[in-house]
Amino acid sequence: MSSAISPLAPKSFAPMPPIDGVRLATAAAGIKYKGRTDVMMMIFDGDANVAGLFTKSKCPSAPVDFCRTNLENGSARVLVVNSGNANAFTGKKGAEATALTARSAAKAANCDTADVFLASTGVIGEPLDASKFDGVLNGMARDARPDAWLAAAKAIMTTDTYPKVATRGATIDGVSVTLNGMAKGAGMIAPDMATMLSFIATDAAISAQALQDLLSEGVGSSFNAITIDSDTSTSDTVLAFATGKAAQFGQEPVTAASDPRLDDFRAALHALMTDLALQIVRDGEGARKMVKVQVTGAEDNRAADRIARSIANSPLVKTAVAGEDANWGRVVMAVGKAGEMADRDRLAIWFGDIRVAVNGERDPDYSEEHASAVMREDEITIRADIGLGDGQATIYTCDLTKEYVAINGDYRS
Amino acid sequence: MSSAISPLAPKSFAPMPPIDGVRLATAAAGIKYKGRTDVMMMIFDGDANVAGLFTKSKCPSAPVDFCRTNLENGSARVLVVNSGNANAFTGKKGAEATALTARSAAKAANCDTADVFLASTGVIGEPLDASKFDGVLNGMARDARPDAWLAAAKAIMTTDTYPKVATRGATIDGVSVTLNGMAKGAGMIAPDMATMLSFIATDAAISAQALQDLLSEGVGSSFNAITIDSDTSTSDTVLAFATGKAAQFGQEPVTAASDPRLDDFRAALHALMTDLALQIVRDGEGARKMVKVQVTGAEDNRAADRIARSIANSPLVKTAVAGEDANWGRVVMAVGKAGEMADRDRLAIWFGDIRVAVNGERDPDYSEEHASAVMREDEITIRADIGLGDGQATIYTCDLTKEYVAINGDYRS
Numbered sequence: 001m002s003s004a005i006s007p008l009a010p011k012s013f014a015p016m017p018p019i020d021g022v023r024l025a026t027a028a029a030g031i032k033y034k035g036r037t038d039v040m041m042m043i044f045d046g047d048a049n050v051a052g053l054f055t056k057s058k059c060p061s062a063p064v065d066f067c068r069t070n071l072e073n074g075s076a077r078v079l080v081v082n083s084g085n086a087n088a089f090t091g092k093k094g095a096e097a098t099a100l101t102a103r104s105a106a107k108a109a110n111c112d113t114a115d116v117f118l119a120s121t122g123v124i125g126e127p128l129d130a131s132k133f134d135g136v137l138n139g140m141a142r143d144a145r146p147d148a149w150l151a152a153a154k155a156i157m158t159t160d161t162y163p164k165v166a167t168r169g170a171t172i173d174g175v176s177v178t179l180n181g182m183a184k185g186a187g188m189i190a191p192d193m194a195t196m197l198s199f200i201a202t203d204a205a206i207s208a209q210a211l212q213d214l215l216s217e218g219v220g221s222s223f224n225a226i227t228i229d230s231d232t233s234t235s236d237t238v239l240a241f242a243t244g245k246a247a248q249f250g251q252e253p254v255t256a257a258s259d260p261r262l263d264d265f266r267a268a269l270h271a272l273m274t275d276l277a278l279q280i281v282r283d284g285e286g287a288r289k290m291v292k293v294q295v296t297g298a299e300d301n302r303a304a305d306r307i308a309r310s311i312a313n314s315p316l317v318k319t320a321v322a323g324e325d326a327n328w329g330r331v332v333m334a335v336g337k338a339g340e341m342a343d344r345d346r347l348a349i350w351f352g353d354i355r356v357a358v359n360g361e362r363d364p365d366y367s368e369e370h371a372s373a374v375m376r377e378d379e380i381t382i383r384a385d386i387g388l389g390d391g392q393a394t395i396y397t398c399d400l401t402k403e404y405v406a407i408n409g410d411y412r413s
Numbered sequence: 414m415s416s417a418i419s420p421l422a423p424k425s426f427a428p429m430p431p432i433d434g435v436r437l438a439t440a441a442a443g444i445k446y447k448g449r450t451d452v453m454m455m456i457f458d459g460d461a462n463v464a465g466l467f468t469k470s471k472c473p474s475a476p477v478d479f480c481r482t483n484l485e486n487g488s489a490r491v492l493v494v495n496s497g498n499a500n501a502f503t504g505k506k507g508a509e510a511t512a513l514t515a516r517s518a519a520k521a522a523n524c525d526t527a528d529v530f531l532a533s534t535g536v537i538g539e540p541l542d543a544s545k546f547d548g549v550l551n552g553m554a555r556d557a558r559p560d561a562w563l564a565a566a567k568a569i570m571t572t573d574t575y576p577k578v579a580t581r582g583a584t585i586d587g588v589s590v591t592l593n594g595m596a597k598g599a600g601m602i603a604p605d606m607a608t609m610l611s612f613i614a615t616d617a618a619i620s621a622q623a624l625q626d627l628l629s630e631g632v633g634s635s636f637n638a639i640t641i642d643s644d645t646s647t648s649d650t651v652l653a654f655a656t657g658k659a660a661q662f663g664q665e666p667v668t669a670a671s672d673p674r675l676d677d678f679r680a681a682l683h684a685l686m687t688d689l690a691l692q693i694v695r696d697g698e699g700a701r702k703m704v705k706v707q708v709t710g711a712e713d714n715r716a717a718d719r720i721a722r723s724i725a726n727s728p729l730v731k732t733a734v735a736g737e738d739a740n741w742g743r744v745v746m747a748v749g750k751a752g753e754m755a756d757r758d759r760l761a762i763w764f765g766d767i768r769v770a771v772n773g774e775r776d777p778d779y780s781e782e783h784a785s786a787v788m789r790e791d792e793i794t795i796r797a798d799i800g801l802g803d804g805q806a807t808i809y810t811c812d813l814t815k816e817y818v819a820i821n822g823d824y825r826s
Binding site: 090323361 | 470647748
């Protein structure tokens with residue numbers, strides 16, 4: 001598997017400010033990797049309100065089951081994440097491992113196991129030896145620091161080629177609040193590495209329900225709008241924590257997502273989620289190009305979304321992008337196979353600003369040279385206008401390269 | 414694009430007997446290729462009953478539109494197929510091209526354009542110069558021979574690495590009848606080559622409606638049960654022709670698919686269709702291994718089909734097969750993402766005869782060595798038992814190799 005940093009990686013990491021009430025720590029527990037950190041702890045001073053979104057997989061990992069249960073009371077004291085083992089498809093042993101980890105974490109954070117949140121990413125089907133956490137969690141709780149965001153993002157990497165962090169500011173009641181986030185992974189990654197994980201924290205005083213509503217709103221155009229290989233992990237998890245510390249500076253707690261006082265925060269949260277989601281795409285396995293698929297003029301937004309995903313998941317479109325081939329015939333194919341209303345004679349297709357097809361045939365002004373110039377860019381926008389209605393959708397993906405096959409075809413060991 | 418013959422190709426071609434009432438011819442019309450045949454004609458002595466199935470694409474090719482219209486009267490005198498240009502996404506020009514081709518073919522076969530059937534495979538979006546057929550169709554009609562099946566199958570190849578033919582015999586009323594078929598392509602093939610095409614002919618006396626019903630019955634477990642890359646062509650076409658010549662040997666015409674006299678013929682037709690479908694999989698782009706995905710114990714057959722397609726279309730499962738990696742964690746992932754009922758703790762997975770996972774975890778007797786031995790075979794069966802019901806499905810696919818990316822990423826020219 002490749003260790004070279006993705007050519008699409010950001011040139012620098014966002015400087016991550018501290019979040020009042022949030023401390024982070026990392027450790028090397030030897031879950032699978034040698035000579036690197038593989039456990040991350042996010043610990044809260046007092047109860048944080050928590051919101052979460054999880055994989056739609058019918059075979060979710062044990063930590064996903066665990067978080068779904070604890071999410072019901074909406075408060076969190078500590079988050080523990082490990083890399084190297086996904087604790088997925090591990091049956092009863094998997095549930096025992098999350099229970100043991102939760103007890104160790106609760107002891108370390110001096111809280112109830114109901115306030116513990118867990119995530120695991122790595123090999124599927126290998127039993128997770130949770131006893132390895134015992135030795136490290138107490139020390140992590142003691143040494144956790146507010147400024148360890150980048151180190152934390154590094155500890156949860158599997159075959160990611162760079163850590164993913166982002167930060168935003170917003171004001172509520174004229175009080176400044178901060179939102180920090182980290183993420184890892186891109187769909188099902190490399191030989192056995194599962195999972196997209198993202199963890200967001202803010203000092204804003206927001207109820208768990210309001211935070212959940214904002215998170216659910218934002219995921220459609222961010223984490224749910226990216227696809228690397230159409231493969232859904234068993235472990236996808238997005239968790240957001242609000243410490244409420246901004247209340248001490250006069251921010252009145254907000255209890256409803258519809259509250260207009262959240263307008264600025266909402267925008268900042270959605271921007272943060274999109275930032276992290278695109279960083280995941282830029283680190284897609286073997287990715288050499290980022291692709292923005294825009295569909296307009298579909299029957300409705302749902303139809304536009306299905307058509308955009310059909311284009312973004314098509315191996316033939318993705319290999320054409322890898323080959324820098326302005327192969328719009330494959331976009332026609334992908335529109336056609338989506339199963340949504342489409343009229344060949346109304347369809348128009350653009351690569352970047354170049355319209356390559358219109359009214360059911362190649363654009364009369366089509367220039368292979370101009371289209372090819374667009375395809376040589378690092379970031380490519382493919383737009384299909386269906387010409388039937390107002391439905392719109394945007395999906396982000398990357399190209400399909402020989403490197404993807406090499407990474408995923410390498411023998412597991 | 415690769416010209417090496419697929420390692421999964423059959424060792425020899427079926428000896429194709431003549432079909433009474435069917436003659437074939439090929440020609441080099443210079444549609445796109447140089448130095449090879451690119452037009453195939455199948456001409457019938459008198460009217461043949463015809464049945465057809467076409468792509469579900471919402472952007473079908475002009476010949477598909479043309480055939481759908483002519484299929485309504487259920488009788489055929491001549492079939493003309495070209496390779497090198499799909500006449501797809503060619504707008505009004507495309508319809509003009511099929512009309513012109515139909516007039517030339519009708520003149521050559523001395524019939525009405527309503528009795529002409531057409532198919533095209535090749536580049537999408539390039540206008541097809543139908544005038545090129547004019548020069549060759551008359552000669553083809555004159556020189557057509559009953560024994561030219563293999564030559565015909567070669568003329569319709571695009572990036573296929575070998576021609577695909579099959580034959581079966583059956584008896585109706587104790588009268589022997591013969592079924593011959595040819596096919597090309599595998600999903601969307603290579604830079605711009607679209608289409609799966611299959612043409613079947615028999616001397617049996619069967620009504621168009623009965624033939625249509627038998628064809629529709631058989632496609633589910635044959636042509637619709639294969640997937641190379643999940644990409645649906647704009648031009649997929651299966652046509653079956655019955656000349657009825659067996660009537661002269663005492664076979665009473667059959668008018669209903671439910672007629673028990675068709676039992677043997679039905680079995681032979683379905684076997685022929687499956688034979689041709691599997692030959693297509695064996696010629697999948699870059700394919701090194703054929704994969705049979707069997708799902709059992711699903712809620713119902715529809716659920717089993719969706720789960721089997723989720724496994725067969727997963728890039729991660731297909732790259733694992735390419736890497737000879739018994740990576741059952743990816744099968745779990747694919748079962749989970751299918752969106753159908755699944756219970757991790759009831760799921761069992763086999764590679765060949767080796768059960769690798771059971772009751773939600775790795776099989777206690779799991780042996781990497783034995784599983785790896787299975788993965789080194791040319792043909793691999795992946796079985797998932799969902800443990801919930803009686804639903805079953807089988808889908809055939811191939812592995813995803815660097816060669817696939819190379820073939821499809823090569824610059825179009």
